Amino acid sequence: MKKRAHPINSNENGRAAISWFNVLVMVVCVGLLATGFFFAARQHFTAMDLGIKNSKLRKQVDDMETEKRRLLLSREVVRSPGEVKRIAIRHGLRDADEIFTPEQANAIDNGDRSLVVKTSLAAPAKTNSNEEKAVKAFYPVSGKAKTSPAGMSHLDETDKQKKVSSDLMATTKIR
Amino acid sequence: MKRAKRHSKKTNLRQQAFNRFMLIVAILVIWIGGIGARLVYLQVRQHDWLRDRAEKQRIDVRKSKLPRGTIFDRDGRVLAMSVSVKTLYADATEIDDTAATAKAVARLTGADKNQLQRVLNEGKESERRFVPLVRGLDEEAAQRLNKGLETLDVKKADLPKYAGLHWRDEQTRSYPGESLAAHVIGFSNADGVGQAGIEQSQNDLLYGAVIKRVQERDRLGRVYDETISEKEPPKDVVLTIKSSIQYKVELPLAEAVRNAGAKSGMAIVLDHKTGEILALANYPTFDPNQLKSISNENLTNRAVQNVYSPGSVFKLITYGTALERNLISPDGTIDKGNGTIDVAGHVFKDHGGGGTVTYTKALAQSSNVSAIKTGLKVGKENFYSSLQKFGFGKSTGIELPAETGGIVRNPARWNGDSLASMSIGYEIGVTALQMASAFATIANDGVRIQPRIIKEIRQFDEKIGSTTEPAREQVVSAESARKLRQMLREVVVSGTGKRAAVSGYSIAGKTGTAWKFDEKLKRVNSAKYMSSFIGFAPADDPQVTIAVIIDEPKIGGRDGGMVAAPVFSKIAEDILPELNIRPDLATETLVAENDEAAQEPTADDLFTGLVGDEVAVEKNIASDSPKVERSESKKLVVRPEKAEEAKGTSTPAKLTQVKPAAADRPRVINKPEKGPEVKRKT
Incomplete structure (x- = not known):
């Protein structure tokens, strides 16, 4: 019967010989792997955190846009001739x-x-x-009225002056 | 022997270790195999189900609509705008206790609890996943509701933290001006699709595309990644309309229609130098914010969609064509005979009798016989060619939906009396805009500029996307246009359009009173009028063209000079100062109490209408005033030969206008200016 080859290197006493170099390599590899995992995890959670912050900011921008539109519309409603008339009547x-x-x-x-x-x-x-x-x-x-130029470009001038007609x-x- | 025993013992130990090792390996293999089998089962057999479940837990897909584009007036004031609102809805399948839900929502919104519960119960029975509970809430109100509805034991990714309740983003379209320029703006339906006006014609630009947001959420429901399907944002439309002018046009128009008991009215203010429409009004009108109250009849933009026989205002084309072909001159004379004319068996009558008059006087008196004779001089082909040049029979190309081109028949189909009828504005169908455009052409030295109502298209980032350059065409020579303007001026000074006069301004224009064609009678109905006044100001250097058309006035005077001309006057009086158009006529002050305060006014003071703190009522001396011309420096210059007369009638304190004095107002003519008497149907 053929003798089975022993897979582990053994010394003269038959005990397994520990190669310190191998251990060192193994430790370094495990360390690298652990560090890699650590950084990957850290990056993952940072990315998640940034994503969440980004999402919140994006929502804020949307909300602000909506609010801006709402305020603009409110201003236009108040400035509309019908509303001005109603306010004027309310004031006597x-x-x-x-x-x-x-x-x-x-x-x-x-x-x-x-x-x-x-x-x-x-x-x-x-x-x-x-x-x-x-x-x-x-x-x-x-302000004083300006001379009427050709065309209707004077309309724009009137607006710039913001004067009351x-x-x-x-x-x-x-x- | 001992050695053999030791060896045997060592072999046994190794065997034992090996066996144990193999056992562990076997266990591991079975364990890993089991896990593998389970994984294969989950990932192969239950792949779809698990994927859906995971995505549902992690990925949230939200569809939302970009806000529809905004419509602005030329000053940047909002005419139509969409704002986001929120709708609180219930997924009835997720709700166990409908009574509690109804109670909670009713407590916070003030809605009827029983009604909410009934709606929820109905939804639950039919397993509806969208049961709207509260609509049209803004962000602030939604936040308040979220706070009020928060339940600690409910774990949900979205707000409110209440079982079965969700928010949905929606839009609502608002028209802050209410009925202001309603026919121009139109309206859009609940789906954000334009149904009338600019909303309809520019729907492709204004339409807010649906965008898809794919949101990835963590286990706490926080969004950490979002992918938005890119769509081109809608564009904004800037109109040529000026809100303040639009308002000043709508107000007197509405008043006139109501006072005259008329069916409807139209008014257009046109900047003839650019083709821009500053105001386009219809009455009766509608409020696009209240769609349910809109009637179909009020929806029609009559100024571009309705065709009518213009009547005497169309004499502009007749005389304009004759002037262009040097067939007549303003000071030339025409014999009206006995005030009647027979053309192909059709007898046309003049209400002013016969005699010889100048062409200017003939136009001022709105003589039908003179116009017909002039038309006959022009001839069929020339007249038809002129109609085409002025743009009749085809749409103007304005950016409003359903514009009609009017009715102009080919000369081959004209009757013997057609040319005569058309010379005085019958047997032809025009729109108010076409007629306004024809007058604008004369005001603009014979150059016809395509009217337009869109000034520019803006991108979402407020950059100008596109502007349109209107088409220009020289229809009549500048000289012919100038002569025609002189003739039209006389209409207001001494003719049928006296009531169109405006203190301080020279007005030129033409009245029109046309009998309407009656569908039932199949002929013109002498009881139904279409009364109009179209003109421009100032007469010598026109800056703006105004058209007023009143449909079927019933109360009081019904002719154009009585019904439409005063509206024109009121509109012109209100808008000319706003357009910085200076008075070009000298005016006389009747009252100037505070003489020491009243100083010699400058031209600017004339415009402002206020000197010191006094309010003055003035007399309009437009018709017999010394002629005032503008020099190149735009200062008012009084002609030397008339200056003395002016001195004799005016006081040093020249305060400006409020209204023409009653004594100098044009005489009220009770007898309406009638259209031609038609003995057989035309």
């Missing part, structure tokens, strides 16, 4: 047609100033009697 302003009787309108058209009270934004209108008098109030323009006229009641 009335349409000219509502407070001028046909007689008053005709009288004013004919130059009768007794029904019209002088007013300015600098000083409040003065009335001597207790009866209601109609008054036309004008908002002043903030002279025909922003409101009519109210003064007691």
Whole structure:
């Protein structure tokens, strides 16, 4: 019967011989592997963390965009002519047609100033009697009008100046 | 012997060790084999099921729609915008206790608990996975609900932390101006598809594409990776409309339609130098925010979709063509005869009687006989060619849906009296926009510029994507256009359009009163009018063209001079200062109480309408005022020969306008300006 070859190197006493070099290599390999795993795990969790932060920031950007749109829309709603009119009415302003009787309108058209009270934004209108008098109030323009250039490019100029149009006229009641 | 025994013992130990080792190996092999078999079973046989389960746990696929593009006016003011809103919905299959869920939601939203429970029960019975509970909430309200609904023992990846409840992102389209320019803007339906106006015609640009977000989540439900399927974001559309002008056009138009008991009204303000439409209004109108209340009739953008016989305003084309071909001159005379004319057995009458008048006077009086005679002078082919040049019979190309081209028959199909009828605006169908465009052509020295309503298309990053360059065509010579403008000026000064006058500004235009064709009677109905006034200002150097058309006025005067001209006047009075167009006529002050405060006004003061703190009422002396011209420096210059007259009638304190004095307002004509009397159907 053929003798089985012993797989382990043995010394003279028959004990297994330990190669310190092999052990060292093994330790280094295991160390490298462990370090690799450690760094990989660290990178994985860092990536996860960054991903989560990124996702949160992205959501914040989306939310901000939505909020910006919502605010822009709210501003436009408040600036819309219908809403401005409603606010004006809430503050006591009335349409000219509502407070001028046909007689008053005709009288004013004919130059009768007794029904019209002088007013300015600098000083409040003065009335001597207790009866209601109609008054036309004008908002002043903030800048001087410019010469009209050719075409409608002047429209843009008007906007840049951001001035209040002279025909922003409101009519109210003064007691 | 001893040695043999020792050897045998050593062999046994080795054998024993080997056996043990093999046993361990066998166990390991069986163990690993078992695991392998199990893995094979799981990964091969149960692959799909496990993959789905894992993906469900880890990957969240969300579909959302990009917000639909915004529509701006020329000043950057929002006319239509989409905003994201949230809908709280229930997956009824995930809810065990519907009563508790309904109670929790009702407590926070103020909704009816019983109704919520009923909806949830119905959903549960039919195993519905989408049962909307609260719609249209903004982010803030959604956060509040999330807090209120938070349940500690519920572990869910998404909010709210309440079993069976979820959020869904949706959009809502808002029109902040309400009915402002509603016919231009149109509206879109719940799916974000344009149904009318710019919303419809530019739907491809505005449409918000659906994007898919693949989110990978960790075991706590936090998103750590997200993949978004890229889609091109929708574009924004910037219109040529100016909101403030649009409002100033809509208001008097609506008032006029209501006061006249009319069926409808249209008004257009056109910058004829660029072809840009500054305002396009229809009345009755609608509020696109309230789709349920919109009636089909109110939806029609009549200014581009409805065809009508223009009547006397069409004389512009007749005289314009004749002037272009040097067949007439403004100061030349025409004999109206006895005020009637017979063309191919069709007798046309003039309401103003007969006699000889200048062509200018004939146009001012809106003489039918003169216009017909002029039309006959022009001839069929020339007239037809002119119609085509002015753009009648074909759509203008404006970026609005369902624009009609009008009706212009080929000369081969004309009757004997067709040319005569067309000379005075019958037997032809036009749209309000086409008519406005024709007047704009004359105002623009004979150059026709294709009207447009889109100024530019903007990318999502606010860069300009595209702009359109309108087509230009010289229709009549600048000289002919100038002569025609002089004639049209006379219409307002002494003719049928006196009520279109505006204090401080020279207005030129033409009235039109056309009988409408009655579908039932199959002929024109003399009880139904289409009254219009189309003109421009200032007459010598036109800056803006305005068209006003009132359909079937019933109360009071019904002709164009009575119904439409005052609306024109009101619109012009309101918008000309806003457009920085200076008054070109001298005006006279009636009242100037505060003389010491009232100083010699500068040209700018004339524009502002306010000097010192006084408000003045003025007299309009437009018709008999000294002629005022503009020098190159745009200063007001009074002609020497008329200056003395001006001095005699005006005070030093020249405050500007409020309204023309009643005494100087054009005389109210109770008798309507009638269209031609038609004895047989046309």
